[in-house]
Amino acid sequence: MRSKGEACPLTCSVSKSHSVGYPWKKNKKTPRRTAYEAQSSNLPILKKERPWYKTINSTVLQQTLRQLDVAFSKFFKNETGHPKPKRRSRFRSFKYTPGQVKLDGNRIYLPGIGWMRFHDSRPIPSGFTLKSVTVRRKARGWFVSLQIEDKSVPALPVKNKNEISPDRVKGCDLGIKKLVSISNGEIIQNPANDKVFKRQARRLKLRQRSASIKKKGSRNRKKSFSKVASLHDRIANSRSAYHWKTAKVLTDGTDALIFEDLNIRGMKSRCKPKKNESGGYNPNGQSAKRALNRAISDAAWGELIKKIEVVAAKSGIPVIKVNPRHTSQRCPKCHHVSAENRKKEKFVCTNCGHHNDADVNGAVNIKMRGLKELGIDPTQLPLVRGEVTPMELTAT
Numbered sequence: 326m327r328s329k330g331e332a333c334p335l336t337c338s339v340s341k342s343h344s345v346g347y348p349w350k351k352n353k354k355t356p357r358r359t360a361y362e363a364q365s366s367n368l369p370i371l372k373k374e375r376p377w378y379k380t381i382n383s384t385v386l387q388q389t390l391r392q393l394d395v396a397f398s399k400f401f402k403n404e405t406g407h408p409k410p411k412r413r414s415r416f417r418s419f420k421y422t423p424g425q426v427k428l429d430g431n432r433i434y435l436p437g438i439g440w441m442r443f444h445d446s447r448p449i450p451s452g453f454t455l456k457s458v459t460v461r462r463k464a465r466g467w468f469v470s471l472q473i474e475d476k477s478v479p480a481l482p483v484k485n486k487n488e489i490s491p492d493r494v495k496g497c498d499l500g501i502k503k504l505v506s507i508s509n510g511e512i513i514q515n516p517a518n519d520k521v522f523k524r525q526a527r528r529l530k531l532r533q534r535s536a537s538i539k540k541k542g543s544r545n546r547k548k549s550f551s552k553v554a555s556l557h558d559r560i561a562n563s564r565s566a567y568h569w570k571t572a573k574v575l576t577d578g579t580d581a582l583i584f585e586d587l588n589i590r591g592m593k594s595r596c597k598p599k600k601n602e603s604g605g606y607n608p609n610g611q612s613a614k615r616a617l618n619r620a621i622s623d624a625a626w627g628e629l630i631k632k633i634e635v636v637a638a639k640s641g642i643p644v645i646k647v648n649p650r651h652t653s654q655r656c657p658k659c660h661h662v663s664a665e666n667r668k669k670e671k672f673v674c675t676n677c678g679h680h681n682d683a684d685v686n687g688a689v690n691i692k693m694r695g696l697k698e699l700g701i702d703p704t705q706l707p708l709v710r711g712e713v714t715p716m717e718l719t720a721t
Contacts, residue, residue: 360393360397361391361393361394364390368383382437384421384422385421388422389420417461417462420458421435421459422457423454423455423456423457423458428449431443431445433469443469450473452475454473457472458470464551464557465555465558465559481639481640482641484581486700489580489701491696493579493580494696494701495507495575495579495582495583496690497582497688498585498685498687498691499584499629500624501620503515504516504571506684506685507688508685508692510682513571513575513718514718515624516718517620517623522560525556525559525560528556529556529560532549532556536553564623564625568625568628568632569632569636570718571629571632572632573636574718576633576640579637579642581645581695582633582637582642583644583646583647583691583692583695584647585649585652586648586649589626593618593621593622596609596614597609643699647691648694649691651690652687652690652691653667653686654667656672657686657689657690657693658677658679659674659677661674667683668683670682672686
């Protein structure tokens, strides 16, 4: 077992054998070095023993150590899993501080590399300055991400209770077939059911099958897997574009958005094995659950909520997460809870007879719980019932 103070300096993405710097400083006020400081102070020694490190800009190495320090900090806070060690061939990105990078039209200067041309997909607005520059290698080439900021623009305050109208609050139920079911009866379909996405999924399956039968170590195998990675990247970009459009639709004409606080990682966990008397294992349903896990991953609920939070923050719209317990089984009219209330895609209350689309009914319950957290009485709101309204969105 290693304590928090010991684990960070002993693990370094730059070098495993030279990852421990001198842990003490001359300054007696803060004598203990941080994990980043301990490793950063050892970089000059590392460059002498491994000359190829000299070709890498010092800021890039320091920023890599900072990312490692942040990764371990999140790990010790139980926010993420244990950081995975990487070889130098597995690194796909590096970072610069803003003062070192220069921009000149469609050219960018990267220290240690020089001037390079790039496609200026989005010009920097006037008044904004660079905050960080990240260069990433993806399947279809190299990309540079510029994080900008304007300190003169104040952050938009989040709306308070008095500024929120209950009729303009949306409860949202995330699903697989229906990506988002809204409490007002509107439905946003999952793009995986679209013809374009189905065509891409079939093409991906064929390319993966073709690449798997190529001779290991051959150029054809490398070329085939490069095509697979390129198609993966294209599908991810299409999904991301669809999510941004979904976020825009949800935030338009809205005072607050309410979602379930889902444990997505727990939903995708493996089924527990079932042992039998002979020492073997009985079927536990994992084969059937594998398809469900894949569908949850393809829907990318976590990424969707992050994009919604970004778009909502620009308009001062609060995004609230509520307890998901019994939202699909509870009747919003008489508050009766029963598993028999929901039958597939229909909701029919066994107590009062209230009926609705099951997903929309869940969104109504989510909205009512969110209003309670906001301090608003939800009992005066009319219940949405009847036909749902599909919304047309495209990812292209």
